[in-house]
Amino acid sequence: MKEIKSIRLKDVATAAGVDASTASRVLNNEAGHRVAAETRDRVLAAAEELGYRPNVMARALRTARSHTLGIAVPQLDNPVFAQIIIGATTAAQARGYELLISLVEQVAGGGGVYNRLAHASRVDGLLVATLDEEASLKRTLAGTGLPYVLVNRKLRGVPNYVVHDNFEAARASTEFLLSLGHRRIGHLAGRISGYNGSQRLAGYQAALKAAGIDPDPTLVSEAGYTMDGGFRATQVMLAAKKRPTAILAATVMSGSGALKALHAAGVRVPEDMSVMTIHDLPISEMLQPPLTAMRFPLQEMGIVAANGLIDLLEGKAETVACVLPHEGLIVRASTASPRARSARA
Amino acid sequence: MKEIKSIRLKDVATAAGVDASTASRVLNNEAGHRVAAETRDRVLAAAEELGYRPNVMARALRTARSHTLGIAVPQLDNPVFAQIIIGATTAAQARGYELLISLVEQVAGGGGVYNRLAHASRVDGLLVATLDEEASLKRTLAGTGLPYVLVNRKLRGVPNYVVHDNFEAARASTEFLLSLGHRRIGHLAGRISGYNGSQRLAGYQAALKAAGIDPDPTLVSEAGYTMDGGFRATQVMLAAKKRPTAILAATVMSGSGALKALHAAGVRVPEDMSVMTIHDLPISEMLQPPLTAMRFPLQEMGIVAANGLIDLLEGKAETVACVLPHEGLIVRASTASPRARSARA
DNA sequence: TTGAAAGCGCTAACAG
């Protein structure tokens, strides 16, 4: 079935009337230094003519560089990670690298995946976007001996990371709700123990304080990153004595859960309650009403991370530390001024 | 940075007091034939002890098999493909293969991707879920000389494919709407020229005919696989003289667009109009109202395809042709009997 | 049953 004999470097060399090593030099030497222009052209022409493709395996074996990046993500059926992967793939391919995707589903995670990739010399470096517990993750990654860049999270003592400016995004979002006239603003937080969740919570609190409002802890509820979490946390908020007039959800998932809970309780959005989320996804627009959102550059996160890792690998950078700013507010129908002061409660 | 010296086969052999070739035999021989039990145990113990991982590149170079599968998809930020990939990854890893993902975005596609993967000997075979035009895709794939399995589509003359039973799913969905009492059922079709779209349309028509209803062509509209397509197609249906009382959308995306259009027009769901979709996704539950859906086994499609391709590669199968049945109806709040005969139009 | 030897396709000293 696989009888298409692929042309080897030697074939190109023969066709050009030179030795394989010379052909190799021509095809690899970036600076194009140590080879005669005329020879170079002949080799290049032959390679082109024959449609030469270097055998990646052989090259990798020889150089101990596979030109492959690994990316470890906790889920694939999550638009956030899907977008990051799209960006990373694009950037990697543009620089001649391939991307190997690994699902690391269990939060506990016995770094099997990382080791499999590393020790088999499959990948040159790792993009890590998993949710593993901090200490064991650091240990595992160190154990692989591979360079790695954290994506969408930060870890103490790890110099290489790409994250969003969660603090500022949450701060600006809250400020927007304040500007509409809201005073009691609820927050469906993410994982408060995690980087993203804690930063967003802090930004939310900072905005309130800046407006002279003392953050009310009963208005904050850890809803995680699921619809269900948002649903339940919102129900609790609705049952409280003093309801908020607006909700800032840390993510689209929990925001959609909030919408569901509000709908079930007969609370109109945005008349009785404004809702907005951090992150803007295609579904934001499909929901009823469409959700106002603070947008983050998701694909760019993948691009920056992949490029950073490649820079690391190629010695073009010592460290990759990047905090990406948000892309601004997308105002949709789910937010309004708190006119109707009297909810039904 | 990469100073962790990985142990080679030779190290294991030395530790076990045998030659590398013997160690290789032990570690590879499936039947465990031609080696002394005692020697075998010693080698296995040594490998275990040292935590030996074969160098994939070296093995690939020698055997001309990379133990890597390629999967070409048109989008990643589409739950359908995400699920397929999850299934394929899982199955591949379980059998010792890795999965390389390629985005082939352009419908026209100059098979660059396929060739890059094939000629560089990166992958042993291809899972193809792209939307490329039929003739050129077949030509390109043949050109790679690689075995491949079509996923979620069929092509004349290509013996290897895994698809869903689109016809039956659409037929059963339509039958369900009929059983609720609907007689005028609209269909938001996918790409009618494509395999999935045409099959679903045919199933829809078959159910109507079986119920003694002559399919009304004005009730069918090609909406594609986007929210926008569904939105527009639904608007057209609403403007028609005789509206349907129910809509069967070929996909969740177009179904959500339908919901949007209905909402904008003040048509209540399900009181004035029932809506259901083929495919069930997480967002189906987030929408308002949650959408009744005919569920397909998406991950399983990836699993079956990956296993089939590996069987092909390992000579365990001559051909992979599989039509997966649907997983049944998920009835939610978007469908009901057509009580309110008088819509407002 | 096991070891010796060759070589997959490529790159990187080292000569010339």
Next chain:
DNA sequence: CTGTTAGCGCTTTCAA
């Protein structure tokens, strides 16, 4: 500037 040589880690005849 270019050819010769060696070898990355592994599998696979071929002998012993």
